[in-house]
Amino acid sequence: MLPSDPDVLVIGAGCAGIAAARELAARGRSCVVLEAGPRVGGRAYTESTSLGLPFDHGASWLHQADDNPLTLLARALGVELINHDALRQRRLVTQGRFATPEEDRAFATAEQDFWATIEAAAANGAPDRPASHAAPQAGPWDATIAHWEGAQICAAELSRMSLHDFATTALDGPNLIMRDGVGGLVARLAAGLPIRLGAGVDSIRWGARGVTVEGAFGSLSARAAIVTVSTGVLAAGGITFDPPLPAATQAAIQALPLGLLTKIAFRADHPDAPDLPPFTSLRRAVTQDGDRPMSWISRLFGDPVMIAFCGGARAWAFAGVPAAAEAEARAEAAQIFGARAAAALGAPVVTRWAEDPLFRGAYSHAMPGAQAARTTLARPLADGRLCFAGEACHPRFAATVAGAWESGVTAARAVP
Numbered sequence: 001m002l003p004s005d006p007d008v009l010v011i012g013a014g015c016a017g018i019a020a021a022r023e024l025a026a027r028g029r030s031c032v033v034l035e036a037g038p039r040v041g042g043r044a045y046t047e048s049t050s051l052g053l054p055f056d057h058g059a060s061w062l063h064q065a066d067d068n069p070l071t072l073l074a075r076a077l078g079v080e081l082i083n084h085d086a087l088r089q090r091r092l093v094t095q096g097r098f099a100t101p102e103e104d105r106a107f108a109t110a111e112q113d114f115w116a117t118i119e120a121a122a123a124n125g126a127p128d129r130p131a132s133h134a135a136p137q138a139g140p141w142d143a144t145i146a147h148w149e150g151a152q153i154c155a156a157e158l159s160r161m162s163l164h165d166f167a168t169t170a171l172d173g174p175n176l177i178m179r180d181g182v183g184g185l186v187a188r189l190a191a192g193l194p195i196r197l198g199a200g201v202d203s204i205r206w207g208a209r210g211v212t213v214e215g216a217f218g219s220l221s222a223r224a225a226i227v228t229v230s231t232g233v234l235a236a237g238g239i240t241f242d243p244p245l246p247a248a249t250q251a252a253i254q255a256l257p258l259g260l261l262t263k264i265a266f267r268a269d270h271p272d273a274p275d276l277p278p279f280t281s282l283r284r285a286v287t288q289d290g291d292r293p294m295s296w297i298s299r300l301f302g303d304p305v306m307i308a309f310c311g312g313a314r315a316w317a318f319a320g321v322p323a324a325a326e327a328e329a330r331a332e333a334a335q336i337f338g339a340r341a342a343a344a345l346g347a348p349v350v351t352r353w354a355e356d357p358l359f360r361g362a363y364s365h366a367m368p369g370a371q372a373a374r375t376t377l378a379r380p381l382a383d384g385r386l387c388f389a390g391e392a393c394h395p396r397f398a399a400t401v402a403g404a405w406e407s408g409v410t411a412a413r414a415v416p
């Protein structure tokens with residue numbers, strides 16, 4: 001049963017919305033969560049139909065697990081958490097072959113130099129600038145590392161990212177995975193909450209007296225609203241605000257666009273399919289200017305599945321055209337494993353975060369100069385009667401389920 005006269009309306013049932021609803025309940029406040037889509041979890045979404053095995057379309061790791069609020073919540077539910085770092089073998093492919101041990105060592109040293117240089121540049125007191133301006137560029141592995149840390153990890157090229165935000169939001173291990181996926185965990189955490197599915201919010205009237213939200217479901221009023229939709233949805237005008245949002249909030253939304261990370265997951269049952277050991281992570285080195293390699297994860301949990309990851313500009317270029325994504329991933333596989341192995345991969349699942357109007361991308365990054373945008377967006381309006389939450393609002397764990405979760409809790413504490 002949903003309360004008919006809730007204290008608070010929460011817009012969106014992703015991690016931030018679920019965390020906000022749980023925190024409100026813990027504080028004895030009633031709420032209704034209005035979710036436009038047909039399911040909970042948002043960008044934490046695991047389904048088992050298309051590959052016949054649990055597949056995380058969105059989040060799949062609990063990063064920096066010792067500081068991640070979802071680690072404790074998962075443990076409390078008895079979820080078995082597996083340390084991917086302890087199991088994974090990282091392989092680097094260069095010039096059509098696996099890197100030699102010397103090349104692996106040189107690459108690891110270059111990675112350490114990259115982070116030392118970024119951290120020093122972010123701390124040297126100079127104004128913010130694109131992260132690419134600070135990244136090392138002269139070494140043989142620097143282009144590969146920049147591509148990996150930018151497009152493949154942050155879903156956007158370093159040239160599009162604030163150096164200060166990039167340094168502040170960088171993540172560490174342990175990186176935990178679980179059999180039923182992060183989406184499976186988040187769905188369990190939503191159990192019993194007052195969530196109304198298929199209830200898209202079109203507009204929010206807000207002010208000192210409270211809020212009224214409207215959509216095809218009708219109209220609902222409350223003392224406050226917590227809006228957790230992505231900055232991609234907000235920037236596209238997915239919800240209209242009356243009065244319009246303050247200029248600083250609008251500027252923060254524009255300065256925190258979503259990058260794109262697309263996964264192309266193939267069944268790999270055929271004997272000729274690429275056969276790397278379970279949990280292997282594979283990166284291909286950049287060969288020339290403009291080369292934007294995909295990376296691969298092989299046989300998580302021993303499952304016959306190979307997942308290609310494609311981030312940043314290359315992913316945007318084939319967004320909305322899954323056949324093109326598949327063709328490019330097969331071409332990548334052919335470069336590394338040979339044409340026969342690439343052809344032996346089964347029909348893939350291609351994630352669709354860019355074209356889905358409920359998301360419009362994968363996760364946020366701060367544009368150069370906009371390192372303060374996350375705290376600006378998270379600042380409560382009208383004495384807490386209108387609050388924004390979601391991954392983009394977290395100054396440290398942005399772009400993650402941890403950041404989304406903590407921002408939802410913070411917003412729930414800020415409403416009057």
Ligand SMILES: Cc1cc2nc3c(=O)[nH]c(=O)nc-3n(C[C@H](O)[C@H](O)[C@H](O)COP(=O)(O)OP(=O)(O)OC[C@H]3O[C@@H](n4cnc5c(N)ncnc54)[C@H](O)[C@@H]3O)c2cc1C
Nearest residue numbers: 012014015016036042043059060061201390391400401404
């Ligand atoms: C491919 C990919 C890989 C990722 N990998 C990781 C990872 O390994 N680890 C990690 O920590 N994070 C990862 N992330 C990021 C993580 O998934 C997100 O940071 C987090 O799930 C965002 O949660 P949120 O609550 O802020 O937003 P969302 O999950 O986007 O929730 C917002 C909700 O609002 C709903 N909505 C939208 N418009 C409306 C409307 N008008 N009315 C009502 N409801 C609306 C949406 O349907 C959605 O359910 C990944 C994301 C992607 C896409």
